[in-house]
Amino acid sequence: MPYTIKSSEKLRPSGAEYETKALLYLMNFRADSPEVYYYVVDFFNDLTGMNRTGRKMWDIQSKGAKKSSPRALGKELVTLFKNYKSEFDFNFFVLFLGGVSPTVRIDQTKNMFDIKNIQPSALKKMKQGLIEECKDKTYIDNTDINDKEIDEFLNKVQFVIDDKKPHEYVKSIIKTHKKLIPNEEILNAIFNEIRDKQASKKNASVVENITIETTHEALNYFRHLTTGEIRLLTISRIINRNLFDKGVPLPFYIILNSVPDERKKDVILESQLALSKALFNKNNADIFWNLFENVYSTIVNNPKDNVNVLYDKLDNDIVEQCYDFDVISLKYFISLIKDGIE
Incomplete structure (x- = not known):
């Protein structure tokens, strides 16, 4: 044809x-x-x-x-x-x-x-x-x-x-x-x-x-x-940071500094892969926006908190539903947003 x-x-x-x-x-x-x-x-x-x-x-x-x-x-x-x-x-x-x-x-x-x-x-x-x-x-x-x-x-x-x-x-x-x-x-x-x-x-x-x-x-x-x-373009504009271009976000180093040197590169790549999956997963789009809003507002309301503390303040029900992220990759996502809006 x-x-x-x-x-x-x-x-x-x-x-x-x-x-x-x-x-x-x-x-x-x-x-x-x-x-x-x-x-x-x-x-x-x-x-x-x-x-x-x-x-x-x-x-x-x-x-x-x-x-x-x-x-x-x-x-x-x-x-x-x-x-x-x-x-x-x-x-x-x-x-x-x-x-x-x-x-x-x-x-x-x-x-x-x-x-x-x-x-x-x-x-x-x-x-x-x-x-x-x-x-x-x-x-x-x-x-x-x-x-x-x-x-x-x-x-x-x-x-x-x-x-x-x-x-x-x-x-x-x-x-x-x-x-x-x-x-x-x-x-x-x-x-x-x-x-x-x-x-x-x-x-x-x-x-x-x-x-x-x-x-x-x-x-x-x-x-x-x-x-x-x-x-991706929309989110990057909202937080004034490209999610994939500028290297490791500074707030993530509180996590990365504890990681063995031989695993650092893998942790970053795995976190970026999880973010990419979450971002491009149309079947879970509404949950992703819910998570993004929850992370964004939590950071705005608690600007001095580090990534570990911010993670604990997120809505657990929303976190559980966004299955593309695990603990480390979600902290990476939090770090990106915190780095962009600070």
Whole structure:
């Protein structure tokens, strides 16, 4: 089942913000968000989510215009339609929008909807726009451009209208942990970092005209982010320290100084591995944020305590649930956070 990459885009600064909003929508605002593991950038489409095995896919086209007409919306659907007609099985098709004209929706209050919420006259114009765009594209087979195929496709499309500012999307990463949420300036800085990291993936490799046989081959080109990477970036900003870059945190030396010399390197590596597992474990994401909040607030409230004392003040129920850490690796994590916020 070959798939050839066509119309891979250069970065469009005006659209970069909406592509990042689309990523964070996919990561945090859907009932099935916990299933998404990879965020593939500008490969199949502006953004394509994949589950951990690379076999389930959420295909997203983003458009930043604030008052898109029905015909314009139809034209924007062409890449989603191409993927719908490909040999690959895309499970969801999403058009993420900056806004639409008042003539589009039946219920103007719904910002996530399907074609049942589109005015009949608008739907007709949308279909016309899609058909026109399909005929202009060499990668669309003319035999696929018929009412039956178009109607079946449109019944699968989900429309999402952006209704949040950048900092609100970043808050969704941290969820309900209010003690961790920084000010709006830092939240916007985190959004910009995610945006820049996402944009850089467009230059990771040239993919135009390459052919792949399976969906998961797309990951070989490393034009993707993962949920864990985005969480790491967010946490690093909150504590003002990269969790893996600056060497051993100073507060950890109260532990490390007691370790035999021949074991020191292993203890550090084992602690970093445990942290990595905890950070990238989507199945335990909420527990990880609970632990992070508990460690963070304990340090803030007891700034003079050393790592051993801080460990004893943590909520034992939360510690027990975060099974990726053992005693030493959790003290390493405490040390990182203490080093970052002091």
